[in-house]
Amino acid sequence: MTFDDIKGNEKIFAGLKRAALTGNVAHAYIIEGDAGVQKDMVAKAFAKAILCREKRGAGCDECVICNKIEHDNHEDIFYVRKDGNSIKDENMSALQERLKNKPLGERNIAIVEDADTMTLRAQNRILKTLEEPPSGTVIILLSENTESLIPTILSRCAVIRLAHTEDIEDAESAETAKRVADSLIDGKPFVEIKKMLSSVSENKDKAYAFLDALEHFYGNMAVRDDEASRNYPKEYIYSRVGDIEEARRDLKRNAVTGYVIKSFVLKAMN
Numbered sequence: 001m002t003f004d005d006i007k008g009n010e011k012i013f014a015g016l017k018r019a020a021l022t023g024n025v026a027h028a029y030i031i032e033g034d035a036g037v038q039k040d041m042v043a044k045a046f047a048k049a050i051l052c053r054e055k056r057g058a059g060c061d062e063c064v065i066c067n068k069i070e071h072d073n074h075e076d077i078f079y080v081r082k083d084g085n086s087i088k089d090e091n092m093s094a095l096q097e098r099l100k101n102k103p104l105g106e107r108n109i110a111i112v113e114d115a116d117t118m119t120l121r122a123q124n125r126i127l128k129t130l131e132e133p134p135s136g137t138v139i140i141l142l143s144e145n146t147e148s149l150i151p152t153i154l155s156r157c158a159v160i161r162l163a164h165t166e167d168i169e170d171a172e173s174a175e176t177a178k179r180v181a182d183s184l185i186d187g188k189p190f191v192e193i194k195k196m197l198s199s200v201s202e203n204k205d206k207a208y209a210f211l212d213a214l215e216h217f218y219g220n221m222a223v224r225d226d227e228a229s230r231n232y233p234k235e236y237i238y239s240r241v242g243d244i245e246e247a248r249r250d251l252k253r254n255a256v257t258g259y260v261i262k263s264f265v266l267k268a269m270n
């Protein structure tokens with residue numbers, strides 16, 4: 001799993017990749033994101049981008065280094081995880097001891113999961129390390145909520161805020177809706193459009209999100225007056241919005257999701 005395999009947050013990842021590529025990596029990061037966002041995957045992808053020698057700045061996901069990172073057994077990466085409900089002073093003390101060892105490779109990287117559960121003593125201890133970081137060390141704090149971290153920690157770290165899962169999904173639905181709408185108007189064959197709809201047809205929530213995004217797209221085309229919107233005659237838009245309404249009703253009636261989406265497309269193609 002590299003950055004390319006993680007959905008959303010492309011701009012943030014581009015920044016992290018660039019830092020890894022140029023070696024211009026901060027000594028500490030806080031990666032903040034809600035519970036649904038896989039922050040540990042982001043941390044691993046970043047570690048690969050930093051340490052992989054085959055594909056610096058991205059990670060090849062195939063070499064020995066990337067494989068060790070993937071399986072949590074890279075010698076230079078140290079994980080701190082919750083001890084019961086919190087990360088305690090002694091967990092941080094162990095981290096400090098560990099960071100005294102020189103890395104076997106290029107850098108030591110510490111990944112602190114659930115950093116927002118650090119006790120105040122643990123936070124004050126890690127703060128000392130953040131104030132005088134061992135050279136070359138990268139400390140990555142993963143957190144759902146930076147409000148529980150003391151401000152002095154925040155001020156010592158580069159804070160990366162990942163987009164909420166729903167925002168990522170909304171962006172995906174909007175992208176799919178645009179592609180499908182354009183393909184329909186361009187008269188693309190059904191097999192081609194069908195390919196775009198596999199994730200949309202996975203479950204009802206995704207299907208509703210897609211229909212909402214598509215309606216939003218058509219609504220936008222109806223009020224705009226530019227080159228793109230001229231491809232969409234008003235009557236065409238009204239028919240599609242009607243079809244979308246019907247698809248929603250079918251979903252509510254518990255028709256099979258894939259079937260509802262498919263019949264929507266077939267109707268729109270006529």
Ligand SMILES: [Zn+2]
Binds near residue numbers: 052053055061066
């Ligand atoms: Zn690699």
